[in-house]
Amino acid sequence: MLGLNKNDRTLLVIVAVLALLAPFILNPFPTDSSLAQFNAGYPDLMQKFVIFGIFAIGFNILFGLTGYLSFGHAAFLGIGSYSAVWIYKLFTYNVIPAMMLSVVMAAIFALLIGYISLRRSGIYFSILTLAFAQMSFALAYSVLSNPKFNLTNGETGLQVYANDIQMFHRDGLPDFPHIFGLSMGSTSKLPLGAWEFQFNVGYYFCAILMILAFYFSIRLFRSPFGMMLRAVKSNQQRMNYTGLNSRPYTLAAFVISGMFAGLAGGLLAATDPLAGAERMQWTASGEVVLMTILGGAGTLIGPVLGAGFIKYFENIFSKINDQVLHQWVSFMPDGLEDFVVALIHPFIGKGWHLTLGILFMLVVIFLPGGLVEGGQRIGRLFGRKKRAEDTADAAAKTPAE
């Protein structure tokens, strides 16, 4: 079914179920409890989970399979956002054409940037992509924003104004990105006992696209094309002497991953109709690298996990402040309480980057395969007996040297 083997199908079903039930799963704490701040089941954050999930899935097609580390993928994110907002300004708030233009524009830019950058490999490729992304940022931030020709609206960011043309916009339609009249911002709330679950149109739109993106990525990973991309990473010299031109393979991977980034950028503008230049900055490019490595580069589910993990930290961990901390350790004697709070203080609130950095280091050093490897190790710990049998089998298969 769907052209997937049993394991992959299971993985896809798990991701689909998790994504569709996220409003429940991410909301485990009652609304009034002191732990409610750890709930991530609100639309704004859930949207970020899946959008950056798409971004990381695409990035992983390039980095995980071919090993080419792009440091400029945020450029495509920004291009996607600007394209979508321009569709809103000129034609309609309907997100379908906006997403299509986002993907197409990202593909065009990826083709240009990839064609030049892929002439080099390794660190030089990374630097070239970084240079292109920073140029895009500079263009968006200042060059393409002057009174005569204002494409990006500079520092303020591109947004829709009341006097914009919006050719196909009609009165009955929402003044917000929508899908055939259903506003991306509309949320229905379901109070259930002490809990309140929120179902947001924008989230489900993004989630369905994420599931599709995930499906596409599984198919690509398992296809002969995916094998060729792994061959690029493994031994490019052998590949060339086997009659294969590695350049178009890497370029195709670059463009596909750029299109994913463009879609993610478009979706950012679909859930919040604004495009700013900061979206293209190198920190944003670095973030997707972190997500992919943290989750597990080259694995299917890793990038999605990494994206969720980092976005959760960014939004939830950063909200813990000293006050909250005092509440938690209030059982301690006064002096000790202050001491503990002072100790933890640098790692929370605005210092969440510090915690993330330490976690990242720990993962890279002890779990080079990312969170996925961590999961596998835990799985193996529980299935030790089965593993012992497996190794016995393998030993029987391999003849002694």
Added chain:
Amino acid sequence: MGILEVKGVGKRFGGLAALSEVNLSVEENTVHAIIGPNGAGKSTLLNCLVGKLIPDTGSVMFDGQSVLGRKPHEINQMGISRVFQTPEIFGDLTVLENIMIPCFAKRDGSFRMHAFEQFAHEKELIEKSMAILEDVNMADKADMHSASMSRGDKRRLEMAMCLVQEPRLLLLDEPTAGMARADTNNTIDLLKEINEKRDITMAIIEHDMHVVFSLAERITVLAQGTPLVEDTPDNIKGNPKVQEAYLGESQH
């Protein structure tokens, strides 16, 4: 006229003339060895044949077409496969996948966007790959991670990767370098079998005289970048010029 015709090839690296006036003709369905002392230009010559280096002068014709200026993948698509001095395989992939890649290259050309096709549907290619693996006695290792194999197995895998493409000319760069005697003899048998069964022309660069004299039908001796003599193995053995150039040092 030979399948591979090298005429007047010269290559300089700065002040050093690595090759000058090299002429070489490899006849179809023969095993042609190129021998010579260290620094004689054997590897440089090979690199000129596969597109890694472009000679400064001369011509290299394969089956009536020039290979000069073509990229390695284009030259491979013309029918020239190459075995490296240290086995070059796709270490991150399984043995079967290693064989499948040249199969795809042979069938689909140097690039094809088969992103939505399924591996399992390529029954024909999988069968073809398994048959080759049977031939080199590696069928039981098909699902093995290829990086974890012994060097001898990697060498056999690399040869299988070349064979599955059914090349018209197989270039071998010291195929037995660093091998134990038993492995060397296995490799010789394998190469003999390939040459007889599959009618593949081979050009082989080799240090090991045992290998050269067991396999080659023609031998070219390179010395200081130029061919000294080209003849049959028996005549080479007795040629005083060869002994001087090749064995001279050891006789002092």
